[in-house]
Amino acid sequence: MLTSQPTIRPYQSYVYAYPHKTAYGRLDTHPTGRPALRELWAAERKDALSLYLHIPFCEVRCGFCNLFTRIGAPDELTTRYLDALDRQATAVRDALGDEAPVRFAAAAFGGGTPTFLTAAELERLCDIAERRMGADLRSVPLSVETSPSTATADRLAVLADRGTTRISIGVQSFIDAEARAVVRPQRRADVEAALGRIRDVRIPVLNIDLIYGIDGQTEDSWRTSLDAALGWQPEELYLYPLYVRPLTGLGRFGADVEAAADAAWDEQRRRLYRAGRDHLLAHGYEQVSMRMFRRAGAPQEGPADYACQTDGMIGLGCGARSYTTRLHYSFDYAVEMREVRTIIDGYTATEDFSRAEVGRYVDGDEARRRHLLQSLLQAQGLQLTDYRQRFGTLPGDDFRSELDRFEARGWLDGAADAAGLLRLSPEGLAHSDALGPELFSPAVRAAMAAYELK
Structure with missing residues (x-):
């Protein structure tokens, strides 16, 4: 007797990093205790690092936002935060040592909203990256996030002068009523004016974020x-598809979190995704992932030889992650504003940044999952030779049941085999937010389920 296939919900979780921070735990409870950064980085390759500086401040908090950020920065909080960032950078650069070459292949300022900082504070942020960490911002790709209200001429001039090659602006919608519906107070006229100022400073790559499913x-x-x-x-x-997350503005005020299980909303988002994808493809854009589209012939935002699956990440700031081959680490994570403020206050008072505080060890299986996830969710797919060279196996050896399931659903591109690739079909890319979570390990699922929202 034939049985019906279970309904696959296409929008379950945006997988931008694995394991997720809600799977991290306090390292002082680990049997070996909090590891010293110098020990963590001693055996790591340090010639193609990525540097990320996190600024956890915004002028407003959008209704959908569950990022680590707070509204405003009273009582010279930005000064104290940059002081702590300077102390952390000094400790991290000391931990990296000079026994092997230390080189940064890419840099990014994120948040929050980095351009919440004043022009003078942005200068100091760049100085921390260059003078403390040794990153040459004018010779590597540098990406910075901004917002319509903070993309002012003086701030943009600083970013352009210091070598910014990509600026990303969160617009979400050019229709004022839709922006208000996601608790993002803005006027289209102000958005257009900000975009004009960005183009005036001639930063090579402009990215615009939009949201569907409002x-x-x-x-x-x-x-x-x-x-x-x-x-x-x-x-x-x-x-980006709209998500309604617990403790966010939409989750607390007026929006039913249970709507996330609403089939009609899933269908609206799926329909708008396909309409948006097809519209951009028809206008000369190439699909890089479910979310990202690049204009044909446009410069890439990062170095051509950077591999997010293997290269190390140095994160500075209380919302930033750092990655070594065996440990991913950060600081505590929260969404609720009171908890975020407490964590930021604790960070600004910290004097000793020589040890990792919160993180998750990444063993062989988790490393395989991360490599598969971060490759497969890109439109170009996973090079099988790269995977075999790193692990001595093939994805089919390690994840046979998952890949068979994806293939049965039509999520894999069968024609890619001949090119030595494991690649998603267009339907598979459309279901990235369902496919990604299916590759989480049982241990990571359990840790995320046990995480106490705050």
């Missing part, structure tokens, strides 16, 4: 935002 959004209104963005000829566009 209450009341239609294919026509979605196309209006897409066309408004295309009018600026951005080198990149990110199309």
